[in-house]
Amino acid sequence: MHQNLNGDTLQEQLSELLRKHCQTSKAPLCHDKDFLPISEIEWIVSIETVRQVLAEELPGLSEEKREQLSKDICGDRPRRRVFALLLLGEQTKCIQCFVNCDVDDTDLPFVGVKAESNLWIYSRKDTTKKLQCFDAWRRKDLEWLLSRQHVVAPPFFDLSPGQLLLYDLPEDSVLPFTEYEMLGEGGYATVFKVLIHPAHHNCPGQGVSGPMTVRCFRTGNNRMTGTRNPVLRHQNAQQSKQSRV
Numbered sequence: 001m002h003q004n005l006n007g008d009t010l011q012e013q014l015s016e017l018l019r020k021h022c023q024t025s026k027a028p029l030c031h032d033k034d035f036l037p038i039s040e041i042e043w044i045v046s047i048e049t050v051r052q053v054l055a056e057e058l059p060g061l062s063e064e065k066r067e068q069l070s071k072d073i074c075g076d077r078p079r080r081r082v083f084a085l086l087l088l089g090e091q092t093k094c095i096q097c098f099v100n101c102d103v104d105d106t107d108l109p110f111v112g113v114k115a116e117s118n119l120w121i122y123s124r125k126d127t128t129k130k131l132q133c134f135d136a137w138r139r140k141d142l143e144w145l146l147s148r149q150h151v152v153a154p155p156f157f158d159l160s161p162g163q164l165l166l167y168d169l170p171e172d173s174v175l176p177f178t179e180y181e182m183l184g185e186g187g188y189a190t191v192f193k194v195l196i197h198p199a200h201h202n203c204p205g206q207g208v209s210g211p212m213t214v215r216c217f218r219t220g221n222n223r224m225t226g227t228r229n230p231v232l233r234h235q236n237a238q239q240s241k242q243s244r245v
Helices: 010-020 038-044 047-057 063-074 080-088 092-100 139-152
Strands: 111-115 118-122 166-169 177-185 189-196 211-217 224-226 231-235 240-244
Touching (some): 010 038, 010 080, 047 063, 111 139
Antiparallel strands (some): 189 211, 211 224
16 A cells, blocks of 8 residues: 555555545535545544554654554554644654643634734634644744644534524535535525535435535625525634534
């Protein structure tokens, strides 16, 4: 899978492989940003691949510690998305510090806060305590991370029948819509038919070809809502997004 033909490090090869497997979001208001399907991340960031990267990037770790760190990345409390982001930025040497700081995939996307000449990074779950795993990062690397982290953090939609769920999505979320088509436009709303990447929803019977309906209301808040499937609301003031199923 990772045969080295050009003398690149495994980290560099995997970074390129992740980029090649990015897809472009076709969601309205996502402006053609790209995202990595979680299925591709799970395939590329396998525990065997992680072991190899750690052996190459952290040769000072004992085999026992490397194995434990690999399980910390690919285990029940995964850090695969975090590791994929570090691969894209070729910063995998930092993963041990992330684990030590108790950072996992649920902390994505990170929140950046400017404080005078500093840029502090917080978990989306707790914006009261900055993450110390970023203390040694350069400002330009932090800015790159904040601008590209959406690639590894597209949301998953629980579309189980008979349930009503509300998702409070971060303002820069990239929705994993692979296609959309405008079906109609009225005085107050525009209706779209969209396809959600199959790795990012669990609606029974909705495979690659299963369309979802999204209704976009033109109000003061530029709301997007939907019928029977995802409901998405975009608020102009803070560009925050919510989805309801």
